[in-house]
Amino acid sequence: MDPYCSICWDADKVKLLDQRRLPGEEIYLEITDYREVIEAIRTLAIRGAPAIGVAAAMGAALGALALETDNPEEFLSRFHDICQEIAQARPTAVNLFWALERVENAVRVMAGQPVKALKDRLVTEAQVMLKEDETICRRMARAGQILIHDGHRVLTHCNTGALATGGYGTALGVLRAAWEAGKRFSVWVDETRPLLQGARLTTWELGKMGIPYTLIPDGAAAALMAQGRVDLAIVGADRIAANGDVANKIGTYSVAVLARYHGIPFYVAAPLSTFDFNIPDGSHIPVEERAGEEVTVIRGMEVAPPGAPALNLAFDVTPHDLISGIITEKGIALPPYTSSIKALRRAAE
Amino acid sequence: MDPYCSICWDADKVKLLDQRRLPGEEIYLEITDYREVIEAIRTLAIRGAPAIGVAAAMGAALGALALETDNPEEFLSRFHDICQEIAQARPTAVNLFWALERVENAVRVMAGQPVKALKDRLVTEAQVMLKEDETICRRMARAGQILIHDGHRVLTHCNTGALATGGYGTALGVLRAAWEAGKRFSVWVDETRPLLQGARLTTWELGKMGIPYTLIPDGAAAALMAQGRVDLAIVGADRIAANGDVANKIGTYSVAVLARYHGIPFYVAAPLSTFDFNIPDGSHIPVEERAGEEVTVIRGMEVAPPGAPALNLAFDVTPHDLISGIITEKGIALPPYTSSIKALRRAAE
Numbered sequence: 030m031d032p033y034c035s036i037c038w039d040a041d042k043v044k045l046l047d048q049r050r051l052p053g054e055e056i057y058l059e060i061t062d063y064r065e066v067i068e069a070i071r072t073l074a075i076r077g078a079p080a081i082g083v084a085a086a087m088g089a090a091l092g093a094l095a096l097e098t099d100n101p102e103e104f105l106s107r108f109h110d111i112c113q114e115i116a117q118a119r120p121t122a123v124n125l126f127w128a129l130e131r132v133e134n135a136v137r138v139m140a141g142q143p144v145k146a147l148k149d150r151l152v153t154e155a156q157v158m159l160k161e162d163e164t165i166c167r168r169m170a171r172a173g174q175i176l177i178h179d180g181h182r183v184l185t186h187c188n189t190g191a192l193a194t195g196g197y198g199t200a201l202g203v204l205r206a207a208w209e210a211g212k213r214f215s216v217w218v219d220e221t222r223p224l225l226q227g228a229r230l231t232t233w234e235l236g237k238m239g240i241p242y243t244l245i246p247d248g249a250a251a252a253l254m255a256q257g258r259v260d261l262a263i264v265g266a267d268r269i270a271a272n273g274d275v276a277n278k279i280g281t282y283s284v285a286v287l288a289r290y291h292g293i294p295f296y297v298a299a300p301l302s303t304f305d306f307n308i309p310d311g312s313h314i315p316v317e318e319r320a321g322e323e324v325t326v327i328r329g330m331e332v333a334p335p336g337a338p339a340l341n342l343a344f345d346v347t348p349h350d351l352i353s354g355i356i357t358e359k360g361i362a363l364p365p366y367t368s369s370i371k372a373l374r375r376a377a378e
Numbered sequence: 379m380d381p382y383c384s385i386c387w388d389a390d391k392v393k394l395l396d397q398r399r400l401p402g403e404e405i406y407l408e409i410t411d412y413r414e415v416i417e418a419i420r421t422l423a424i425r426g427a428p429a430i431g432v433a434a435a436m437g438a439a440l441g442a443l444a445l446e447t448d449n450p451e452e453f454l455s456r457f458h459d460i461c462q463e464i465a466q467a468r469p470t471a472v473n474l475f476w477a478l479e480r481v482e483n484a485v486r487v488m489a490g491q492p493v494k495a496l497k498d499r500l501v502t503e504a505q506v507m508l509k510e511d512e513t514i515c516r517r518m519a520r521a522g523q524i525l526i527h528d529g530h531r532v533l534t535h536c537n538t539g540a541l542a543t544g545g546y547g548t549a550l551g552v553l554r555a556a557w558e559a560g561k562r563f564s565v566w567v568d569e570t571r572p573l574l575q576g577a578r579l580t581t582w583e584l585g586k587m588g589i590p591y592t593l594i595p596d597g598a599a600a601a602l603m604a605q606g607r608v609d610l611a612i613v614g615a616d617r618i619a620a621n622g623d624v625a626n627k628i629g630t631y632s633v634a635v636l637a638r639y640h641g642i643p644f645y646v647a648a649p650l651s652t653f654d655f656n657i658p659d660g661s662h663i664p665v666e667e668r669a670g671e672e673v674t675v676i677r678g679m680e681v682a683p684p685g686a687p688a689l690n691l692a693f694d695v696t697p698h699d700l701i702s703g704i705i706t707e708k709g710i711a712l713p714p715y716t717s718s719i720k721a722l723r724r725a726a727e
Contacts (some may be wrong), residue, residue: 052682219597220681225682228682232686233683246572248596251635252632252633280602282601282604283601284638287636324594330679332577337581340592
């Protein structure tokens with residue numbers, strides 16, 4: 030067990046570690062209104078595709094509990110509206126939509142049962158999804174850790190640890206499993222501007238795991254690669270298309286191109302809930318554009334002239350041909366991805 | 379004339395715009411002790427290779443004025459020690475050493491003249507070098523502006539404007555000359571972590587020139603290139619080897635690799651004082667490593683866990699084969715650089 034959790038369900042409340050305040054303060058929000066869950070997702074109090082999925086399910090459960098009706102049909106209709114509202118929180122991570130579809134399906138098949146039973150089911154389902162997410166992360170980590178060797182200097186971008194998931198982590202989970210298997214290596218942590226998830230969160234988690242790391246500005250990764258000081262890059266994902274194109278935190282594509290140029294393997298770790306089998310390629314992934322102030326203001330302090338125009342694309346898309354392999358809970362998909370991803374999907378069914 | 383200047387000489391004082399406080403505050407330091415000039419260079423109150431050269435010359439002049447001796451030999455010996463001390467301020471920008479060599483030569487050839495004459499000469503020489511630097515920048519800008527076309531979306535990294543020079547700027551000077559020639563284009567400004575020279579200084583200067591720009595995190599440049607939204611990249615330099623390898627602000631090499639990958643021209647603008655003709659290639663350029671706190675603490679605020687290890691390479695080296703051309707006051711050097719740089723050097727003699 031971790032000494033912290035990104036999110037959990039506690040006596041009809043959602044407890045959620047406020048990641049905006051890390052690493053300075055470790056404060057848990059206690060939420061009873063689903064609209065506050067939406068706000069928490071939107072403002073990145075909770076972030077990371079798998080964690081967003083769990084938060085959406087728990088938010089939906091909170092919304093369901095608050096519905097005052099004994100009519101199952103009315104309940105389902107109003108619950109659907111709540112799910113639609115939660116779906117608006119952020120556009121890119123597909124886990125959000127995946128989770129909402131799952132909880133809606135869970136009650137849709139319970140036709141005729143009383144509202145109380147539907148509510149109970151939603152509360153249970155959300156907790157099951159949290160637990161499952163951790164189990165899936167551990168499986169993924171076990172599958173991926175064979176890629177990490179003693180002495181490796183691993184580059185990672187953004188945060189993909191327990192904080193980004195229901196527990197254990199995706200890309201950082203792979204490193205954790207390798208560490209727990211006795212391998213000794215070190216990590217270059219991209220600080221990951223603008224919101225510094227690397228500097229604030231990945232360092233914090235690696236520190237707790239005792240894995241040695243060094244923080245770097247995002248622009249320094251290329252120089253380290255040229256100096257032969259990076260052996261492997263590994264990142265998470267927010268959405269993966271059927272052909273293996275990967276949307277992930279802005280700057281990921283940069284790492285992928287640089288890794289290719291320097292002949293360094295570039296891996297993605299993500300659960301199957303992050304795959305969007307319905308879109309043929311990355312051009313169909315909606316990329317969230319966030320407020321320019323996240324670039325011009327760092328933790329409340331202006332770092333650019335007042336009103337300086339800034340572009341803040343939250344994600345970029347890495348084409349599949351730059352990716353050495355995609356680590357999932359069902360094994361590692363290798364190129365050609367169209368067929369290997371299909372095979373993973375079949376294995377999951 | 380600019381409404382501001384990076385540095386000037388005013389009645390036996392050095393006046394220097396404190397760039398650490400920009401864009402929030404526009405404050406000029408008035409310095410009479412050469413050791414404060416060293417401190418200003420070291421702490422980046424003044425930065426940019428050409429500006430550092432001028433600051434070194436003015437610092438040397440301040441040091442000379444304070445020497446209390448009428449013996450020319452003793453004066454020259456103690457002046458040499460002062461220059462040696464100033465030379466320790468920062469290791470990478472060769473303009474620092476170039477400037478100190480120049481002022482030492484200026485008085486070394488005045489054998490037999492009284493100390494007063496030597497001091498006068500040093501004060502004059504420093505002011506001549508400031509004026510020359512601006513003239514050189516304007517020539518460089520005129521030579522380079524032909525590369526900029528209407529509608530261009532130009533990416534730049536770090537700060538290369540009047541602030542980084544004796545006036546007008548290097549890479550930003552090229553853009554300024556193009557703008558003054560009536561061309562209309564826009565600029566993507568890399569924020570340039572860790573010290574945010576792009577966010578703080580380049581935005582400030584482009585704003586004053588009225589050139590439209592958009593600030594981006596360094597990691598976003600690749601995605602914009604992939605989207606076809608970057609037509610040309612242009613940067614400055616801190617030292618250029620005889621074969622055209624270029625040391626510049628950390629992150630520059632990243633831009634160069636990404637530009638090559640996306641088929642985008644990548645130009646460097648630098649005066650001949652930034653060339654180190656004595657070293658055959660970039661592997662001989664000493665790259666300054668600065669305190670990790672510049673990465674973990676942003677403008678006084680901690681953004682990583684206390685004590686988080688960080689690597690802060692101030693510069694990286696871009697191999698000449700990634701560079702489309704090097705813009706100088708004597709014209710644009712094109713590959714193969716070994717011969718084109720030799721030709722420029724001859725033209726300058």
